[in-house]
Amino acid sequence: MTVTSTGGSGDTNLTVSAGASLTFTPDNWNTPQTVTLAAAQDSDTTAGTRTFTVASTGLTSRTVTATEADDDGGTNPVHVENPYAGATGYVNPDWSAKAAAEPGGAAVANISTAVWMDRIAAIGGSASAMSLREHMDEAVAQDAANGTAPLTIQVVIYNLPNRDCSALASNGELRIAQNGFNRYKAEYIDPIAGILDDPQYANLRIVTIIEPDSLPNLITNTDQFADCREADGPGGYRDGVRYALDKLHAITNVYTYIDAAHHAWLGWDSNFQPAVDLFYQTVAGTAAGVDSVDGFIVNTANYSALREPHFTINTMVNGTTVRQSEWVDWNYYIDEASFATALRNALIAKGFRQGLGMLIDTSRNGWGGTARPSGPSSSTNVNTFVEESRVDRRIHAGNWCNQSGAGLGERPQASPAAGFDAYVWIKPPGESDGASREIDNDQGKRFDRMCDPTYTGNELNGNNLTGALPDAPISGQWFSAQFRELLRNAYPPLS
Numbered sequence: 458m459t460v461t462s463t464g465g466s467g468d469t470n471l472t473v474s475a476g477a478s479l480t481f482t483p484d485n486w487n488t489p490q491t492v493t494l495a496a497a498q499d500s501d502t503t504a505g506t507r508t509f510t511v512a513s514t515g516l517t518s519r520t521v522t523a524t525e526a527d528d529d530g531g532t533n534p535v536h537v538e539n540p541y542a543g544a545t546g547y548v549n550p551d552w553s554a555k556a557a558a559e560p561g562g563a564a565v566a567n568i569s570t571a572v573w574m575d576r577i578a579a580i581g582g583s584a585s586a587m588s589l590r591e592h593m594d595e596a597v598a599q600d601a602a603n604g605t606a607p608l609t610i611q612v613v614i615y616n617l618p619n620r621d622c623s624a625l626a627s628n629g630e631l632r633i634a635q636n637g638f639n640r641y642k643a644e645y646i647d648p649i650a651g652i653l654d655d656p657q658y659a660n661l662r663i664v665t666i667i668e669p670d671s672l673p674n675l676i677t678n679t680d681q682f683a684d685c686r687e688a689d690g691p692g693g694y695r696d697g698v699r700y701a702l703d704k705l706h707a708i709t710n711v712y713t714y715i716d717a718a719h720h721a722w723l724g725w726d727s728n729f730q731p732a733v734d735l736f737y738q739t740v741a742g743t744a745a746g747v748d749s750v751d752g753f754i755v756n757t758a759n760y761s762a763l764r765e766p767h768f769t770i771n772t773m774v775n776g777t778t779v780r781q782s783e784w785v786d787w788n789y790y791i792d793e794a795s796f797a798t799a800l801r802n803a804l805i806a807k808g809f810r811q812g813l814g815m816l817i818d819t820s821r822n823g824w825g826g827t828a829r830p831s832g833p834s835s836s837t838n839v840n841t842f843v844e845e846s847r848v849d850r851r852i853h854a855g856n857w858c859n860q861s862g863a864g865l866g867e868r869p870q871a872s873p874a875a876g877f878d879a880y881v882w883i884k885p886p887g888e889s890d891g892a893s894r895e896i897d898n899d900q901g902k903r904f905d906r907m908c909d910p911t912y913t914g915n916e917l918n919g920n921n922l923t924g925a926l927p928d929a930p931i932s933g934q935w936f937s938a939q940f941r942e943l944l945r946n947a948y949p950p951l952s
Contacts, residue, residue: 458482460513462492468505470497471523496525504656534710538812540662540751541871541879545569545603547596547610551587552885555935559887561944564951569869570820570885571611571666575933576630576900577644580652589649593658600661609662612653613669613883614705616645617697621670622684623677623917624857624891625905638692642700650704653711663711666816666883668698669757672739673718676732699743706749714816715740717753719761720796721854724788730803737807751878752814753800756793758884760822760851760860763867765792767833767846775837782843783919784854791847793817794874801876814878819866820886824848825948828862848948855918858890858908859926859939864946887940893929902931 460479464472476492494509505525512518546569557566572592574580582588587595592610600608618637620629631637631645653663671694678685688694698715705711715736717723723732736753743749770791772779780787790796797815805813834845850862867873867880891908906912910927914920929936944951 458486458513458516460511460516462509462511465508465510465520467507467522468496468525469507470499470505471495471507471525472497473509494523534659536709536712537662539814539872539878540609540664540712541881544607544609544662544871545599546869547572547592547599547608549587549592549885550595552887556887556940559937559940559944561951562940565865565868565886565944568882569609569611571613571881571883573613573615573885573933574645574649575613575615577616577640580645580648590652593652593655593661596661597657607660607662609664611664611666611881611883612649613666614646614649614701615666615669617641617668617671617688617694619684619688619693620668622674622688623682624670624907625903628901628903630901633687633690633692638696641697646701646704650708653705654708659710661710663708665701665705665711665713666754666757667701667705667713667715668694669716670718671698671716672735673716673722673732675735676728677722695739695742698739702740702743702749703745706743706745712751713749714752714754714814715750716757717755717800719756719759720788720790720793721761723800724790724796726789729789729800733800733803733807736804737809741808747809750809750813752816753797753804754816754818754881754883755797755800756818756822758818758820758890759857760824760849760863761854762792762822762824762847762849763817763819763880764794765847765849767830767848768843770795774839774842777839779839779843782839784840784843784847786854792849793822798876813876815876816879816881816883817877818883819869819880820882820884821860821863821866821943822849823864823866823943823946823948824850824862825864825950826862826946828946829948852924853914853918853921856907856921856924858905858923859893859929859936861910861924861926861942862946863943864948865943865951866948868949886943887935887937889929889932889934889936889939890925891929892931893925893927896931898931900931900933902933 458481462473474493474495479490508522510520549570552570553566556562580589596610618631618633674685675689679689740750801815828850834842836842869881871879873880891905893908895904907923908925910925912923
């Protein structure tokens with residue numbers, strides 16, 4: 458008896474390559490014989506399907522559906538331990554053009570920076586800003602041009618309801634009391650996830666930075682700000698971060714890094730362990746638990762030094778610990794490298810996986826230029842010693858808006874130290890932190906006095922001047938004066 462296998466409807470690139478006609482006899486009728494199917498190479502990225510029918514005279518035919526695993530653009534993507542290792546970084550054409558137009562900006566215009574989705578409208582783009590899909594398409598084009606290396610594109614997820622509940626300059630468009638959580642899910646996260654999950658982007662390594670300044674605000678600011686207290690409840694930061702993780706982690710080639718503020722926010726023992734506990738509790742509540750997170754990022758869009766080279770937290774000055782100085786203020790950390798290392802160890806001890814990776818945003822924490830100390834102070838007064846030794850030249854470590862004297866930091870690099878996945882430029886240098894005066898806008902961003910250079914501060918910055926540059930536009934807009942200062946004060950210096 459002869460049994461034939463033939464292709465029916467569907468992708469004709471799928472064919473019977475062997476066993477199209479098989480003969481069964483009284484001697485071998487109960488021995489299985491193989492029909493082999495093959496999928497020819499094609500130019501699309503779709504996993505095609507086709508039906509095949511097995512038939513023989515006098516017997517009931519059987520039909521099966523075969524599906525190819527399309528390999529266009531390279532091997533099928535896997536979720537690697539470090540998405541930055543061996544990869545090139547996506548260069549945002551919008552940012553690159555602005556940087557290149559500044560004097561000396563060509564030196565950094567081809568460095569990878571993150572794409573910020575800071576409102577629902579950012580997903581669709583505008584006449585002056587690329588949409589998320591346009592960025593993804595451009596990333597595919599850059600990936601095709603970079604040889605065999607994979608390409609990493611960084612996307613900042615930044616639109617929680619009651620966003621940045623303690624800082625007016627970066628307030629967002631959604632409010633918890635106005636159906637913000639449902640809008641966050643349906644109008645923001647779902648469309649982003651839908652785009653990132655498109656098969657044509659499957660060979661990109663997509664790093665998502667999850668909601669800067671969100672969970673840390675629940676540690677430090679619920680007592681002082683009503684918006685933060687509301688964000689601490691249903692439909693707030695925990696629920697929003699969990700929803701984002703559930704949707705994004707489900708996409709194989711998407712990597713998730715939760716924002717963990719910086720040492721001058723969470724470095725005190727009263728904040729450090731509570732933050733670790735909150736991070737664990739939040740992530741453990743996702744569908745995949747701790748596996749839904751690839752790592753954490755510190756210093757996002759901030760200015761804290763990567764390392765203080767001239768003293769450590771254990772330095773004593775004439776018998777007095779530097780922790781007692783006004784600058785350190787009893788913090789347990791003086792820079793981001795030591796803070797991130799300790800945070801990673803504590804997170805793993807709490808229950809996060811051993812392969813947890815850390816990122817540090819080094820886009821604006823170089824603090825070079827003529828004001829950078831060349832060595833430790835010789836003073837025997839602890840305050841004078843710290844003031845003359847520290848490379849972070851801010852007036853107060855709580856100052857965060859458009860800081861005067863700041864410089865570009867370490868250039869992005871993968872695996873710079875054990876436990877660190879990369880140094881990254883998440884805040885694109887030259888994009889403002891907030892307006893130095895009231896400016897009308899349709900993005901929900903308000904005037905924060907911490908961006909006003911004349912403001913004498915509050916308890917969050919020790920009632921000091923803000924150190925902010927004058928004449929700044931609203932957050933996210935190009936600030937030429939700031940970019941030029943970052944170039945001048947870059948450390949390591951630009952060659």
